[in-house]
Amino acid sequence: MEKVLLRNIGVPASHTLSTYQSRGGYASWRKVVQTLKPEQLIEEVKASGLRGRGGAGFPTGMKWSFVPKDSPKPKYLVCNADESEPGTFKDRLLIEQDPHGLVEGTMIAAFAIQSHTAFIYIRGEMAFGATRLEQAVAEGYQAGLIGKNLFGTGYDLDVIVHRGAGAYICGEETALLSSLEGGRGWPKVKPPFPATHGLFGCPTVVNNVETLATLPWILERGAAAYSAMGTEKSKGTKLFSVSGHIARPGVYELEMGYPFKKFLDEDCGGVPNGKKLKGVIPGGGSMPVLKPEELDKVNLDYESVAAAGSLLGSGGVIVMDETVCMVRAALNLARFFAHESCGQCSPCREGVHWMEKILHRVEHGGAQSGDLDLILNIAGNIAGNTICPFGDAAAWPPGAFIRKYRDEFEAHIAAGKCTVRN
C-alpha cells in the first residue's frame, strides 16, 4: 500500500520547508489557490470519501458544505491538534515530523470555506510539536505560501498556532472554540452548530490533524486514487497508534478495512513474552473494549468495528495481555475521565467521579454485591444525557469492561481485593 499520511515520516529533516517542497510539498496548495473554485475543491474532497479522523468519522466535504456562503461574518478554519485521547499519539507524529503537511492541509481546508484566518489549536503539553508548527508557519510566510495576495490571486490567509492550556475536554470541538475565544474550556450547547455559529459566533469548521494532513495527497493524486483504497464506506487510509502489551508499538498507516487480528499479530508482532491477549481497546480510551474472540471478524474500518460493538474512534489501539486486571484498567480510565470532566453539566460532573469511586472499592476492597449494576445504571444515566460526547466517552468504558469481564469483577467483590495482581 502506498503511504498517504506517513510518506514523509523518516525522511531526514522532514520538518523543513526545503525537504517538504523537494518532495512535492505545497504543489497542491498552489494548484488549489490558482486553479480551483471553492465548490470544485469541496466536490473533489466529497468524491474522495474522506471522513473526519478525529473519531466521529463525519464526511469532510459535507462538513465544509454546511458553512453558509452568504454570511457577512468572517469564517474560520480551526485545526484540532489537541490530541489527548488515551492511547492516541498519531497526530503528534505528523505535527512533529511533517508539520508542513499539516499546514498545507489546513490551508486547503481554509480555502474550501473561503476563510482568511486559520487556527491550529495544539495541546499545551506538545511543546515540541508547537515549536515545529510555529517554525513551519514562519517558513511558509517567508516563502510567500501564507499571507496576503497568495500567488497573485488576491486571496489572503493567515495561519495562527495557538497552544492550549492542558484540558482533555478542549479536544471537543466546541470546548476548543470556547478556549480559543479566551474563555473556560466548556463545550457549547448545540444548536447552533459551529458551521453557522462557531468561533466568536462566526461560521467555523473544525477538522482533525489527520484529516487535514490527508488533503495535499488527495489534491495531488485525485479523489479517485484516494477512494480506490479502503472499503465501500470507509475510504482511504488511516493511522493507528498501538500501545500496551504489543511487540512493536508505534504509529501505523493502514488501508481502511485491514483485518484487525492480522494487524496485531503480523504487523505489530503480537503479544510479547508468550502471554495471551486479554482485551483490546480499538479506538482510544473512550471506546468499548473488545475481547480476543471478538476480533476475528473485525476489520479496521468504521462499519466493521461498530458492528462489533465498539468504535474505530481515533485509532488508538490499546492492547492488554492476561496479566492485566480489568477492574484496574476500568478504574484507570474512570479516574482519567473523572479528572477531565469539565464539570459543566450535571450527569457527567457528578456521575463520572461517582463511578470511579465505586470502581475504586471494587479494586481495593469494600465493594458490595450491587455495585456493578449500580455502575452500569449510572453509566446509562450519563450516556446520551450530556451537553457533549464526553459523557458517552466516560460512560462507555466501565460499562463495556463490566459486561465483558463480569466474572473478574465479581471475583474482586467476593474476595474484597484484587484477584489478578495479588
Next chain:
Amino acid sequence: MDPVKFIVDGKEVVTTKGTTVIQAAAEAGVAIPHYCYHPKLSIAGNCRMCMVEIEKMPKLQIACNTQVAEGMSVLTQSPKVVAVRKAVMEFLLINHPVDCPICDQAGECQLQNYYMEHNRQESRQEVGKIHDRKKTIFGPNVVFDGERCIKCTRCVRFCQEITKTNELAVINRGDHSTISLFDNAVLDNPLSANVVDICPVGALTDRDFRFKVRVWYLEKTPSICPGCSTGCNISVEAYQNKIARFKPRQNDSVNGPWICDEGRYSFHELAGGERLTMPLIRQEGGLVPTTWENALQAVLSGLRGSPALAGILSGRNTNEETYLFAKLARQLSSAAALEVFYQERELTETQRILMSPDRSPNFRGARDMGVGSNGGFAGLLEELASNKFSSAYIVGEDLLGADGEKIRSALQQLKFLVVQDTKLTETAKLAHVVLPAAHFGEKEGTYTNRQGRVQKLNAAVICPEGARQDSEIFLRLLDGAGHKLAYSAPSEIFSALTQEVAAYSGLNYDSIGEQGCELGSGGGAAS
C-alpha cells in the same frame, strides 16, 4: 411572528416561531422542571433537568434550547423523561450535604421540591461526598455555600449579562467545580442580592435575612418598593407583624424580576426604630403626650388662617394621601405652598439599570395631585430657610439632614409647626404638635412611578396602636376644618380623585391589579 402549531403531551398548541419548547409548554400550562434555565438569562443547558422526548429524535432534548417546529410532538411525562429527571435529581444530590434543617433555603428550594416530584428514592451514594467551602462571604449581602451549589451558573450569568460586572466565575473541574469570586472581586454591585433570588438552591443566601425566619411562616403581600420613583414591584414578606424581607415581584413593564439592593433593604430604615404611638404636644419644658382629640384641635387652631403655610409631604405618601393633604392645606390657609420631598443624586451606570436618582417613589403622583410649587422642593426649602413662612406642616420626612442647621433655626422661628411621622425625628423634636403616623408597609393606596404607571401598595403589617394612617389624620382634620368628606377607604379616595384629576380620569381602583396600569391607558390592568 409566524404561528407554529405543535403538540405537547397530546395537546395541540399554537405559539410563535422561535419560541423554545420550555416557553411554549409553559404557555400551554405544562411546567417543565428546570434549574439553569432563566427567562432573563442566556441558555446554559447545563442542569439537564428539562429534557423532554421529541418525536423522531433518538435522544432526549433539553427543552430550554430546543425551538418548536411545525407539527413537533413533545412528551414531558414519558417513561424516558421521568427516568432522566430521576437520574438528574440523583446526580444533583449525591454530593449535596442534604442539610435542609439548617439551610435557609428550605421551604423555597427547588432541590427539595423536585426531589419530591421527580426522585423520592433513598440515596445510593455510599462512597463519600465531595466537600467544598461553607459560608463564604461573596459580598456585603450575599453568602455562598459551595456544597449546596448545583453549578447552574445563573449567578455567574446574572453578573455577566445583567449587571455586566463579572464578579463571579466557575473555577476547577469536574465535581470539584465551584463558583468563586473572580480575580479578588467583591460581589457588591447595586443589584447583587438578586443572585440570591435566582439561586434555585441554598448555595447563595441573603446575609440580611438568613436565619431570621423559616420562610413558610412569612406572610407575603404584593406591594411597591418605597426606595425611589422606579416603582419596582415587590413582595413584602412579614413575620409576626414585622417586615422580614423584600423580594422582587416580576413586572416586565417596570423591573422585570429584579430589584436593587438599596430598595431591598430600605425597610430597615423606613420601618425600623422606635415608633411614635401617641400624639405629642409642646408645653413648657418640651413635648408631652396628649390625646388625638387634643392634638388635632391644636393643629387646627395653630394652622387655621395661617398667612403663609408650608405643606411638605413625603415622597412615600400615596396618591390618596396627597390628594387629601392638598385639600386640607387649602382649607386651612389660602396662602399654602405645597411640596413633596425630592432630592437627586448621581447614579452609576449599573445603578441606572433600575434605580432613579430620587428617593421619592410617588413624586410624580404628588405632582399629579397638585402638590407642587414654582421653585420645586429645593425652592420651597430655601424659602423656608429664609423665614418666608409663618407655619409648616411636614409629613414623613426629616428635613434636618446634612445641611440642617439653617432649616433648624427657620423651623424654630415658625409660629406653628406640625410634624406627622412614624418616629421622633430631629424635625419632629422642633414641632408644636407631633402626630404618630403609619409607614409605607402599613398602608394601602397607589403610587405613580416616574413612567406614569399607577401601582398599588398593600398593607403588609398593622400599624402600632396609637398611630394613625396619614389619610385618616387628614380626613379628621378636614372634618374639623369644616370640610367633611363622605369617604374614607383608599379605594373611595381614589375614585374621588379620578373625578377631579384629569390624568386619572377613567381609572378604576380594582382594575389596577398587581401589575399596575399606565396613565392614559384608560384603566384596566396592563400586561
